[in-house]
Structures are given as structure tokens and as C-alpha cells.
Amino acid sequence: MTSAQPQAIVGVDVGGTFTDFVVLIDGALRVHKVLSTPDDPARAVLQGLRDLDVPAGVAVVHGSTVGTNAVLERKGARTALVTTKGFEDVLEIGRQNRASLYDFLVTRPEPLVPSEWRLGAAERVDSEGNILLALGEGDAMTLARRIKRGKIESVAVCFLFSFLAPAHERLVKRVLEGQNVGSYVYVSSEVLPEYREYERVSTTVVNAYIAPVVDRYVTRLHKELGDGLRVVQSSGGSVTPAGAMARPVQTISGGPAAGVVGAFHLAGAAGFSRVIGFDMGGTSTDVSLCPGRVPETSGWSLGGLPIKTPAIDVYSVGAGGGSIARTDAGGALLVGPESAGADPGPACYGKGSQPTVTDANLLLGRLDLEHSLGGGVVLDPKRAREALAPLARSIGLSVEEAAAGVVRVANAHMERAIRVISVERGHDPRDFAMVPFGGAGPMHACELAEALGIPQVLVPRYPGVLSAQGMTFVDITREYSTTVMLRGADLKRKTVVEAFAKLREQGIRDLEAMGVPAAGVEASLSLDMRYTGQSHELTVPCEVDGLEKALADFHHAHHERYAYSHDERPVEVVNARLKLVSPVDKPSEEPLPEEGEDATAAIVGRRPAIFDGIEAETTLYARDALRCGNRIPGPALVLQYDSTVVLPPAWKARVDPFLNLVMHLLPASRGGES
Numbered sequence: 056m057t058s059a060q061p062q063a064i065v066g067v068d069v070g071g072t073f074t075d076f077v078v079l080i081d082g083a084l085r086v087h088k089v090l091s092t093p094d095d096p097a098r099a100v101l102q103g104l105r106d107l108d109v110p111a112g113v114a115v116v117h118g119s120t121v122g123t124n125a126v127l128e129r130k131g132a133r134t135a136l137v138t139t140k141g142f143e144d145v146l147e148i149g150r151q152n153r154a155s156l157y158d159f160l161v162t163r164p165e166p167l168v169p170s171e172w173r174l175g176a177a178e179r180v181d182s183e184g185n186i187l188l189a190l191g192e193g194d195a196m197t198l199a200r201r202i203k204r205g206k207i208e209s210v211a212v213c214f215l216f217s218f219l220a221p222a223h224e225r226l227v228k229r230v231l232e233g234q235n236v237g238s239y240v241y242v243s244s245e246v247l248p249e250y251r252e253y254e255r256v257s258t259t260v261v262n263a264y265i266a267p268v269v270d271r272y273v274t275r276l277h278k279e280l281g282d283g284l285r286v287v288q289s290s291g292g293s294v295t296p297a298g299a300m301a302r303p304v305q306t307i308s309g310g311p312a313a314g315v316v317g318a319f320h321l322a323g324a325a326g327f328s329r330v331i332g333f334d335m336g337g338t339s340t341d342v343s344l345c346p347g348r349v350p351e352t353s354g355w356s357l358g359g360l361p362i363k364t365p366a367i368d369v370y371s372v373g374a375g376g377g378s379i380a381r382t383d384a385g386g387a388l389l390v391g392p393e394s395a396g397a398d399p400g401p402a403c404y405g406k407g408s409q410p411t412v413t414d415a416n417l418l419l420g421r422l423d424l425e426h427s428l429g430g431g432v433v434l435d436p437k438r439a440r441e442a443l444a445p446l447a448r449s450i451g452l453s454v455e456e457a458a459a460g461v462v463r464v465a466n467a468h469m470e471r472a473i474r475v476i477s478v479e480r481g482h483d484p485r486d487f488a489m490v491p492f493g494g495a496g497p498m499h500a501c502e503l504a505e506a507l508g509i510p511q512v513l514v515p516r517y518p519g520v521l522s523a524q525g526m527t528f529v530d531i532t533r534e535y536s537t538t539v540m541l542r543g544a545d546l547k548r549k550t551v552v553e554a555f556a557k558l559r560e561q562g563i564r565d566l567e568a569m570g571v572p573a574a575g576v577e578a579s580l581s582l583d584m585r586y587t588g589q590s591h592e593l594t595v596p597c598e599v600d601g602l603e604k605a606l607a608d609f610h611h612a613h614h615e616r617y618a619y620s621h622d623e624r625p626v627e628v629v630n631a632r633l634k635l636v637s638p639v640d641k642p643s644e645e646p647l648p649e650e651g652e653d654a655t656a657a658i659v660g661r662r663p664a665i666f667d668g669i670e671a672e673t674t675l676y677a678r679d680a681l682r683c684g685n686r687i688p689g690p691a692l693v694l695q696y697d698s699t700v701v702l703p704p705a706w707k708a709r710v711d712p713f714l715n716l717v718m719h720l721l722p723a724s725r726g727g728e729s
Contacts, residue, residue: 063079063080063081063110063113063114064078064079064113064114064115064116064527064642065077065078065079065104065107065109065113065114065115065116065527066116066117066313066520066522066523066524066525066526066527067100067103067104067115067116067117067118067523067526068117068118068310068313068314068520068522068523068526069091069096069099069100069117069118069119069120069121069310070091070120070310070336070337070338070493070522071091071120071336071337071338071339071375071377071394071396072090072091072336072337072338072375072376072377072396072400072494073088073089073090073091073336073337073494073519074088074089074090074091074092074096074099074100074103075087075088075519075520075522075523075697076088076089076103076104076107076520076523077517077520077523077524077526077527078107078109079527079642080110080113084517084642085107086517086519086520086523086524086696086697087103087106087107087520088103088519088520088696088697089102089103089106090398090400090432091396093124093396093398096119096120096121096272097272097275097276100117100276101276101279104280111281112281112283113283114283114284114285115276115280115283115284115285116285116286116287116293116313116526116527116529117276117284117285117286117287117309117526118286118287118309118310118312118313118522118523118526119269119272119273119286119287119306119309119310120310121265121268121269121272121306122265122268122269122303122304122306122307123307123308123357125264125265125268125269126167126261126264126265126307126357126358126360127357127358129165129167130268131167131209131264131265131267131268132208132209132239132263132264132265132266132267132268133172133205133206133207133208133209134167134168134172134207134208134209134210134211134260134263134264135168135172135173135174135202135205135207135209135210135211136168136172136173136174136210136211136212136213136256136260137174137176137198137202137210137211137212137213137227138173138174138175138176138212138213138214138215138256139175139176139178139179139214139215140175140176140177140178141175142175142215142252143170143173143174143175144170144173145252145253145256146166146167146168146173146253146256146257146260147166147170148253149163149253150253154359163359164358164359164360166260167260167261167264167360168211168260168264172202172205172207174198174201174202176190176194176195176198176214176223176227177190177194178190178194178214178223179215180214180215180216180217180219180220180223181216182216182219183219184216184219184220185220186220186222186223189223190223190226190227192226192230195226195227195230195231196230196234198227198230198231199230199231199234199236200234202231202236203234203235203236207236208238208239208267209238209239209240209241209263209264209266209267210231210236210239210240210241210263211241211242211243211256211259211260211262211263211264212224212227212228212231212240212241212242212243212259213242213243213252213255213256213259213260214243215252216250217242217243217244217248218243218244218247218248218249218250218255218537218538219538221242221244221245221248224242224243224244225242225244227240227242228240228242238267239263239266239267239270240263241259241262241263241266242259243255243256243258243259246258246259246262246302246304247259247363247364247536248536248537248538249363249536249537249538249630250538250540250629251363253361254354254361254362254363255363257360257361257362257363258304258361258362258363258364261304261307261357261360261362262302262303262304265303265304265307266300266303269299269300269303269306270300270303273286273296273299273300274296276296277296282295282570284296285531286298286299286306286309287306287309287310287312287313287526287529288305288306288309288312288365288532289305289306289307289308289309289312289355289364289365289366289367290305290312290351290364290365290366290367290532290534290634291312291313291315291316291349291367291529291532292529292530292531292532292533292534292634292636293526293529293530293531293532294306294531294532294533294569295531295569295570295571297568297569297570298533298565298569301565302364304362304364305364305365305534307357307362308357308366308367308369310522311334311341311367311369311371311522312366312367312369313522313523313525313526313528313529314332314334314341314492314493314521314522314525315332315334315343315345315349315350315367315369315525316349316367316525316528316529317492317515317521317522317524317525317526317528318330318332318334318343318345318490318492318515318521318525319332319345319348319349320525320528320641321490321515321521321524321713321715322345322488322490322513324643324644324713325513325711325713325715325717327488327490327511327513328347329345329346329347329486329487329488330345330487330488330489330490330513331343331344331345331473331476331477331484331487331488331489331490331509332344332345332490332492333469333473333489333490333491333492333493333496333500333503334491334492334493334496334521334522335374335375335376335469335491335492335493335494335495335496335498335499336375336376336493336494336495337375337376337377337394337395337396337400337494337495338373338375338377338378338394338396339371339372339373339374339375339392339394340371340372340374340375340468340469340472340493340496341369341370341371342369342370342371342372342469342472342473342475342476343367343368343369343370343476344368344476344477344480344482344487346482346487349367350367350368351365351366351367351368351594352365352366352367352368353365353366353536353583353594353630353632355368364534365534365536365632365634368476370472370475370476371472372391372392372468372469372471372472373391373392373393373394373468374390374391374392374412374465374468374469374472375391375394375412375493375495376401376411376412376413376416376494376495377394377395377396377400377401377411377412377413378390378391378392378393378394378395378411378412378465379391379393379394379395379409379410379411380409380410380411380412380415380443380446380457380461380464381409381410381446382446382449382450386449386450388446388450388457388460388461388464389464390412390461390464390465390468391465391468394411395407395409395411400432401413401414401439402414402435402438402439402441402442402443403417403434403435403436403438403439403442404432404434404435405432405433405435405438407438407442408438408441408442409442410439410442410443410446410461411442412461412462412465412495413495414438414439414442414443414458414461415443415457415458415459415461415462415465416458416462416495416498417434417436417439418436418439418440418443418454418455418458419455419458419459419462419664419665420662420663420664420665420670420673421498421664421692421699421701422434422498422692422699423660423662423675423692423694423699424436425660440454443457443458443461446461455665456668458665459665459668462499462502465499466499466502466503466506469499469503470503470506470507473503473507474507477507480616481615481616481618484507484508484509485507485508485509485510487509488509488510488511488512488513489503489504489509489511489512489513490512490513490514490515491512491514491518492514492515492518492519492521492522492698493518493519493521493522493698494519494697494698495698496518496698497514497518497693497698497699497700497701498698498699498700498701499701500512500514500701500718501689501701501702501703501706501718501720502703504720505703505705505720510719510720511717511718511719512716512717512718512719513715513716513717513718514693514700514715514716514717514718515715516678516713516714516715517695517697517698518697518698518700519695519696519697519698520697527641527642528641528642529639530636530637530638530639531566531571531636531637531639532634532635532636532637533562533565533566533634533635534632534633534634534635535558535561535562535632535633535634535635536558536630536631536632536633537554537557537558537630537631538629538630539551539554539628539629539630539631540627540628540629541627541628542587542625542626542627542628543625543627546602546626546627546628547602548600548602548603551582551597551602551628551631552599552600554631555580555599555631555633558631558632558633559578559633559635562578562633562635563576563635566635566637571637572637575637575638576635576636576637577635577636577637577638578633578634578635578636579596579633579634579636580596580597580598580599580631580632580633580634581594581595581596581597581631581632581634582594582595582597582605582609582628582629582630582631582632583595583628583629583630583631583632584605584606584609584626584627584628584629585626585627585629586613586621586624586625586626586627587624587625587626587627592629592630593609593612593613593616594632595608595609595612596608606626609626610622644713646683646712646713647682647683647712647713647714648683648712649683649684649712650682650683650684650685651682651684651685652684652685652686652709653685654676654681654682654685654686654687654710656680657676657677657678657680657681657682657685658674658675658676658677659675659676659677659680659694660674660675661673661674661675662675664690664692666690666703666704671690671704672690673690673691673692674687674690674691674692675691675692675694676691676692676693676694677693677694677695678693678694678695678700679695681693681710681714681716682710683710683711683712683714684709684710685709685710686707686708686709686710687702687707687708687709687716688702688707689702689703689704689705689706689707689708690702690703690704691708693708693716700716702718705720705721706718706719706720706721707719707721
């Protein structure tokens with residue numbers, strides 16, 4: 056955290072139901088929400104900025120879902136793939152491993168490029184980078200003419216071993232651009248210069264497929280907002296509009312990444328270094344585990360398609376406030392992954408008719424009717440009851456019992472997701488604090504924490520817009536990688552130093568081209584390492600000339616991740632990675648003094664709510680009226696513009712010096728634990 060206070064910055068996060076805004080001008084923080092506009096996401100962004108009367112020239116940091124939606128909804132560009140002849144179907148064949156091995160009804164996602172536009176070129180490079188069959192310019196011209204006749208909008212080029220010898224890819228790119236074939240041409244040696252052809256092809260294709268959609272969106276915002284616009288990447292850093300278009304695939308999942316950055320940043324300021332981020336929005340829940348650092352990965356997937364770019368490690372499930380409840384053919388209650396989204400939204404928002412998790416929470420008394428939600432939404436309990444009534448009859452329960460069942464099923468999905476990132480990876484949830492955010496996160500956090508044995512829940516001051524707030528913390532970054540494949544006698548410090556030097560040279564050029572000065576840029580280096588014979592790697596930090604330490608750290612990391620290591624076995628370095636960071640001034644807050652435990656002044660009413668099937672009189676508190684040191688016993692609802700915090704009967708809360716709510720399960724409820 057820097058001491059300098061930025062004069063003006065806006066964070067904008069486009070979600071499935073709401074578009075969130077956090078505005079920080081001269082130290083004053085404002086939050087705002089508007090309903091998202093899925094048909095044109097930029098409309099909601101610009102409308103929200105007008106509502107807030109944001110002055111011209113203010114820095115706007117934005118996490119976009121445009122690329123994500125284009126892939127999931129198959130609404131990207133008409134794309135062609137040029138690859139080595141004989142390997143046109145790698146995109147469809149994929150790998151032998153299957154996500155649902157025993158599911159007889161599983162369907163694989165359709166490739167983004169149909170077979171008729173997966174084109175083979177007569178060229179070949181071997182595994183050492185030697186050209187076995189040269190690609191002629193005439194062959195490239197023939198491909199260009201064919202693609203031009205097909206009215207292709209975007210082209211991905213990915214040849215075998217092009218990360219070692221990119222000349223053929225560069226030739227095809229030059230010819231395609233010279234012949235005005237499509238507006239977008241991306242080559243794998245620039246998008247992902249790493250080995251593993253399937254992941255490289257898939258990533259390059261996704262990049263090309265979303266490029267025109269992302270370009271139109273970012274260009275429109277850039278025209279309206281000026282040069283202050285930055286776009287958040289999956290890695291939790293940001294880039295200029297030009298940087299976003301250099302590799303649009305890296306803009307996917309910027310919103311969830313910023314949420315993790317924000318949760319970790321605010322939790323650290325409050326004294327919590329080991330946290331589980333729990334982001335429950337309208338359509339999905341994203342969970343992340345931060346064991347003293349923000350978790351990173353270099354390989355993930357979207358809609359079943361592998362993407363091999365740097366990203367914050369987030370695990371998602373289709374359970375959100377707008378998730379639709381229904382029964383299957385056998386009468387079992389299901390929740391999600393289908394969502395009511397922003398339009399029509401949950402039934403209680405006034406337009407929808409299908410029962411959702413939000414409708415269930417309303418009928419359980421966990422939302423207050425007297426306070427409208429962010430975005431000006433006024434809740435309608437009658438519509439919620441009408442939506443849930445048919446479901447309740449079909450399973451032979453009262454409406455309230457069915458609502459409780461919907462919440463329990465949703466909680467089960469989210470509990471399972473948290474176990475995936477914690478227990479299944481060797482972490483004990485009891486060693487962490489939970490940080491819930493998103494509009495619905497604080498409503499479910501205590502019940503989930505109790506089920507998992509998590510001792511504390513930290514609810515930030517503005518949980519419903521934390522992803523937008525997290526964007527005010529992100530630095531300008533660029534990530535680079537290259538395959539080096541060093542083992543045995545080739546594994547020398549000099550070789551690693553040379554690889555890092557080439558990456559840094561490229562990175563500085565790119566930053567300067569984006570208008571980011573090289574002065575003050577910080578570099579962090581890492582190596583993808585494995586034992587000889589293994590097929591997957593661990594990424595280990597490395598100093599420029601610190602190969603020996605990196606090797607020792609690899610053994611330790613392997614033992615920590617897999618519970619064993621072999622110090623005597625040879626190690627090979629697969630990829631070298633470089634992350635360049637241009638730090639930006641980050642907002643900071645001074646801790647507030649204690650003002651006493653009594654929170655009576657913040658009470659705004661009481662109403663019945665249902666917990667574990669039992670109706671209990673529940674106290675309502677206004678979040679804005681709470682002061683440092685205030686203590687709240689459950690059951691309680693803490694009401695605020697961007698979210699509602701649910702404190703069950705067996706829980707208590709206190710307000711910390713940063714106005715976070717720190718919630719604990721009462722000792723008696725833990726079987727006598729203190």
C-alpha cells in the first residue's frame with residue numbers, strides 16, 4: 056500500500072445482474088449500482104458514470120465480461136485457424152483426459168472454429184526448431200485468397216513448434232495483413248510462445264474469436280472516456296486499451312480477479328493474511344484461497360475450452376442470487392446453473408417469474424422490504440411467493456420450507472466449491488478467515504463458514520461492489536513467457552539469464568508502446584519446473600541469477616503441494632516467465648478510533664426471519680450508522696445499499712477500525728470450543 060492518495064479513480068465491474076461502480080475523488084468514496092444491459096454492456100457503464108456525474112479525464116479501471124460472454128454464448132467473430140497440415144483437428148481432438156469420466160450424457164463443447172475453416176499449411180518445424188519443410192509465400196497467398204473469399208473476420212495462426220521458430224507464422228501474418236484479409240490476425244508465437252500445441256491452439260483461437268467483440272467494446276468506451284481508461288486482466292493487473300487489444304484473451308475474468316485483489320488487500324489491512332474469498336453474485340459464485348498471497352495459475356478453462364494465460368486462481372460454480380430453482384425428473388430439488396440474469400432477473404425484482412435464490416432469501420425474511428436494493432430495485436414478496444408456490448407444491452412442502460430447501464441446496468454447491476480449493480488442495484479451512492463479497496455473499500457466508508469450520512468472517516465495508524473497489528488497487532502489468540526446455544547439462548544460470556533478458560526487452564518495448572514509462576517498472580521472474588518424466592509443472596519464483604535457489608525452492612514447493620519431493624531426482628525447467636509491474640497509487644485508509652460497543656443507535660427495526668426452520672425475531676441495523684467498536688448479537692440483518700449481511704442466531708459481530716464487520720460463531724455453538 057502506498058502513502059500517496061490518488062486524486063480521482065473509478066472502478067467499474069460488469070456483472071450478470073448489476074454493473075457496480077466505486078468512485079474515489081479527493082479521498083471521498085461513493086458506490087453505485089445499475090442493472091446490467093446484456094445486449095450492450097457499455098450502455099450500463101456509461102449510464103452509471105453519468106448518474107455519478109464523474110468529471111471528464113478521471114481514470115476509469117474496468118473489468119469487462121464481453122470476452123467471457125462471447126465465448127460462453129458463442130457470439131464471437133467468424134474465425135479461421137491456419138495450422139500445420141495434418142493437425143487441423145487438434146482443436147477438436149483435445150486431450151485424452153475428460154472432466155466427466157463417468158457421465159454417459161456429457162457433451163463436449165463445440166470448437167470455436169468449424170472444420171471447414173481449420174486450414175492446413177504445408178510447413179514443418181521439428182522439436183529443435185529446425186525447419187524441415189519451408190512455407191513458401193505462394194502457399195501463404197493461396198491461404199489468404201481462400202480466407203478472403205470466406206468473409207472471415209479474424210484469423211488465428213498456430214504452427215507446430217512455432218515458439219522455437221516463428222518465421223512461418225510471421226510470414227502468414229504479413230501476407231494476410233498485406234492482402235487485407237480480416238481485420239484481426241493473431242499468431243501463437245506472440246499470444247502464447249509455449250509448448251503443448253493443444254493449449255496453444257485453443258488460447259490463440261479464443262484470442263482471435265473474441266478480438267473483434269472486445270475491440271468494438273473497448274474502442275467505444277475509450278472514445279467516451281479518453282486515455283484514462285484501463286482494462287483489468289485475468290491476472291489481476293490492468294492494461295491500456297491498446298494493451299488489451301494486443302492480447303484480448305487476457306481480459307477475460309478481469310472482474311473476478313479484481314475481486315480477489317480487493318478482498319486480499321482489505322483483509323490484509325485488517326490483519327488477516329490467510330483468507331478465502333467468497334464472491335456470490337447474480338449468476339455465479341467465485342471462490343479463491345489466498346494463503347498469504349494472491350493465488351496465480353497459468354492454465355485454466357472457460358466453457359470447457361483451455362486457456363493458458365496468467366490468471367488469478369478462481370474456482371466458479373453456477374450458484375448465485377439469480378440461480379433458478381427447479382426439480383429434476385425424479386423430483387429432487389436443483390438450483391442453477393441456469394440464472395435469471397439481469398433481465399428478467401429474480402421474480403421479486405418485478406419482471407421475472409421463475410423462483411431463484413434471491414426469492415427464497417426474501418421469503419425467509421433475510422431481505423428487508425423497506426429498503427430498496429442497489430440499482431433502485433424494489434422487492435415484491437408477492438411475486439416471489441407466486442414463483443416459489445408451484446415448486447413447493449411439486450415437492451410437498453410449504454413455500455417457506457421450499458425456500459429453506461433452495462438456500463440449503465445453493466449453500467451445498469458453494470460449500471463444495473470451497474472444499475475444492477481448500478481441502479482437496481491440502482489446506483484446512485479452519486486456518487483461514489472468509490471474506491464474502493458480491494451482492495449475495497454476505498447473506499450466505501455465516502452458514503457456509505459454520506459448515507466448513509471457518510472461525511471468522513470478515514465483511515468489507517462495501518461488499519456488494521468489492522470487485523469494482525478492487526480495480527482501484529490494481530497495477531498496470533504485462534506478463535510474458537517462453538519455452539526453454541532446459542535439463543541436464545543445458546540447465547545453466549547463463550541460459551536462464553538470457554531468456555529473462557529477451558522477455559524483459561520485449562516487455563519494456565510493449566509498455567512504452569502503450570505509453571507506460573519504463574522508469575519505475577518492477578520485474579518479477581519465475582520458472583515452470585518439474586521432475587524429469589513428469590508432464591505438469593510448478594511455477595517457482597526466481598531471481599535473475601538465482602537458479603540454484605529456485606531449484607531448492609522447487610523441491611520445497613513440490614512437497615508442499617503434493618506431500619512428497621525427491622531432492623536427488625533431476626529437475627527440468629520448461630518455461631521462463633516475466634511479470635512487469637508499473638505500480639499505481641493505491642487508496643488507503645487510516646484506522647478509526649473505538650466509539651464503544653453499543654450499536655443501539657444503528658437499529659432501524661425488527662422483523663421475523665427463519666433460520667434452520669425456526670422463526671426468530673431479528674434486529675435490523677443500518678450499516679452506515681455502525682461505528683468502530685460496535686458489537687451486534689445475532690440474529691440480525693445489517694442493511695446497506697449494495698448488500699445485506701445476515702447474522703444467524705448463533706453468531707456475533709463487531710465493527711473493526713476500518714468499518715469491516717468481523718463475525719464469529721459463538722463458542723457454545725462449536726461444542727465448547729473457546
